[in-house]
Amino acid sequence: MQSHPGSQVAVSEEKRRRPSWLILSLGFGGLLTCIVVAAVGTLAALDRVRSNEVHSRKMFLERLSALDQIRAQIYLSGTYVRDFLLSPDPLTAQAQAAHLGPLERDTHNAIEAYRRNLEPEEREPFLALRKEIEAYWQVLDTTVGWTQQDRDRLRFSFFYNELVPRRTAMLQIADRIALVNERGLTRSEGQSASAAGNLRRYLMLTFAGTLGGGLILALVTIAFTLRLERELELRRSDLQELSTLLLRAQENERRALARELHDEIGQSLSAILMETEGAECAERRADLSSHLDSIKGLAEKTVNQVRDLALLLRPSMLDDLGLAPALNWHARETSKRTGLNVVVSADDAIDDLPDEHRTCIYRLVQEAVNNAVRHANARTVDVSVRKEGHKVNVTVRDNGAGFDTRFLRGLGLLGMEERVRRLGGRLKITSEPGRGTLVHAALPLSDLEKRNGHEADSYLVG
Numbered sequence: 529m530q531s532h533p534g535s536q537v538a539v540s541e542e543k544r545r546r547p548s549w550l551i552l553s554l555g556f557g558g559l560l561t562c563i564v565v566a567a568v569g570t571l572a573a574l575d576r577v578r579s580n581e582v583h584s585r586k587m588f589l590e591r592l593s594a595l596d597q598i599r600a601q602i603y604l605s606g607t608y609v610r611d612f613l614l615s616p617d618p619l620t621a622q623a624q625a626a627h628l629g630p631l632e633r634d635t636h637n638a639i640e641a642y643r644r645n646l647e648p649e650e651r652e653p654f655l656a657l658r659k660e661i662e663a664y665w666q667v668l669d670t671t672v673g674w675t676q677q678d679r680d681r682l683r684f685s686f687f688y689n690e691l692v693p694r695r696t697a698m699l700q701i702a703d704r705i706a707l708v709n710e711r712g713l714t715r716s717e718g719q720s721a722s723a724a725g726n727l728r729r730y731l732m733l734t735f736a737g738t739l740g741g742g743l744i745l746a747l748v749t750i751a752f753t754l755r756l757e758r759e760l761e762l763r764r765s766d767l768q769e770l771s772t773l774l775l776r777a778q779e780n781e782r783r784a785l786a787r788e789l790h791d792e793i794g795q796s797l798s799a800i801l802m803e804t805e806g807a808e809c810a811e812r813r814a815d816l817s818s819h820l821d822s823i824k825g826l827a828e829k830t831v832n833q834v835r836d837l838a839l840l841l842r843p844s845m846l847d848d849l850g851l852a853p854a855l856n857w858h859a860r861e862t863s864k865r866t867g868l869n870v871v872v873s874a875d876d877a878i879d880d881l882p883d884e885h886r887t888c889i890y891r892l893v894q895e896a897v898n899n900a901v902r903h904a905n906a907r908t909v910d911v912s913v914r915k916e917g918h919k920v921n922v923t924v925r926d927n928g929a930g931f932d933t934r935f936l937r938g939l940g941l942l943g944m945e946e947r948v949r950r951l952g953g954r955l956k957i958t959s960e961p962g963r964g965t966l967v968h969a970a971l972p973l974s975d976l977e978k979r980n981g982h983e984a985d986s987y988l989v990g
């Protein structure tokens with residue numbers, strides 16, 4: 529079974545619009561989030577690279593300065609010891625020896641400062657240097673305790689056999705450490721360069737991702753906009769078609785009304801007029817009574833014609849008696865006129881519906897039944913109107929010829945669709961040649977309508 533393509537436009541459009549809106553919002557939101565995350569990530573990585581660089585340079589300089597201090601203190605201590613050993617005057621010798629205590633402390637402090645920033649590769653030469661320095665100061669401590677005679681006796685051998693070799697060894701170790709320290713700086717510079725390379729790669733990846741995402745989003749947005757434009761264009765041409773059809777229908781209706789007034793009512797009134805003139809001229813009582821009978825018959829016919837015309841335009845019983853009686857009347861009239869068996873089954877609850885809903889349902893049933901009469905060649909038409917929960921279900925089913933809903937579309941079907949759409953409802957027409965036709969409309973009710981029935985009319989209509 530096929531459904532009328534236009535009959536579900538309102539529903540499918542609603543279904544489609546929400547996900548598109550959601551997809552676009554998610555897409556743009558995601559893209560913006562990506563850009564923000566990438567920017568924050570890049571700044572953080574830049575900060576890390578910079579602070580690593582600053583830190584390793586600072587450590588390098590601190591270690592370099594501690595080594596320089598140690599070297600200077602070793603040289604200075606050698607000078608003081610030499611002056612102490614060579615000094616002929618005990619007092620001057622003591623004064624030179626007194627310099628060594630603070631110098632030894634300074635050396636230990638410098639060693640300690642170096643230890644705090646020690647790199648793993650420097651550990652081995654550093655421990656050797658510390659051992660040498662401690663041994664050196666122990667030797668110096670013993671030396672400053674020498675008497676004048678010891679100094680005179682041992683100074684040259686001490687100078688050349690102890691002081692100079694130890695100092696040379698210490699300075700060599702210090703040079704080794706300085707070399708390792710420099711290598712450390714070079715290594716950390718290499719690490720910074722590789723971190724900068726990683727950052728560059730990360731930036732390029734992020735840029736490519738954002739560009740790709742932006743491109744996809746732009747394509748989706750363009751496709752979405754184009755689809756909307758196409759739909760708008762389709763709607764516009766539908767509207768134009770509808771208004772042309774409406775104008776034509778209005779003109780046809782006026783023509784039919786004029787014909788009805790002229791051919792039927794006008795003819796009857798003319799006939800009454802002629803009969804009246806005939807009655808005026810009648811000489812015999814029998815002629816007069818025949819004219820009067822004829823006038824009465826014509827007047828009754830005219831009254832019926834006027835009533836039929838009025839009922840066709842707007843059945844007054846829809847306002848006076850309610851929807852169910854109006855539908856039953858229409859069914860009876862159609863059955864009488866055409867011989868078609870029209871069966872109406874309607875809830876009493878439907879009479880509480882708002883005016884707009886009642887008019888819509890009446891017109892819809894009227895059009896569907898008229899179609900069944902005009903096009904279906906059906907034997908029976910079943911009409912059902914039921915209030916179910918928060919909606920009203922209207923169905924009109926005939927067992928006639930059916931039709932291909934893909935190709936046929938007239939003002940009647942368009943009108944039904946428009947009426948149902950205006951109330952936020954859904955119209956579905958199911959038919960195929962030889963299998964009859966089912967028209968189904970589901971009209972939603974607002975909470976107020978569900979609770980108050982008629983009271984809601986003014987709210988909706990006004």
Ligand SMILES: Nc1ncnc2c1ncn2[C@@H]1O[C@H](COP(=O)(O)OP(=O)(O)OP(=O)(O)O)[C@@H](O)[C@H]1O
Pocket residue numbers: 896899900902903904926928929930931936937938939940941942965
């Ligand atoms: N119940 C039906 N059985 C068979 N064919 C139908 C039925 N209802 C509609 N059709 C087909 O669909 C076409 C369109 O129907 P629609 O009511 O829109 O226009 P119409 O009845 O031809 O003209 P109008 O209603 O404007 O006077 C009809 O011409 C007819 O061919």
Ligand SMILES: [Mg+2]
Pocket residue numbers: 895898899938939940941
């Ligand atoms: Mg029709």
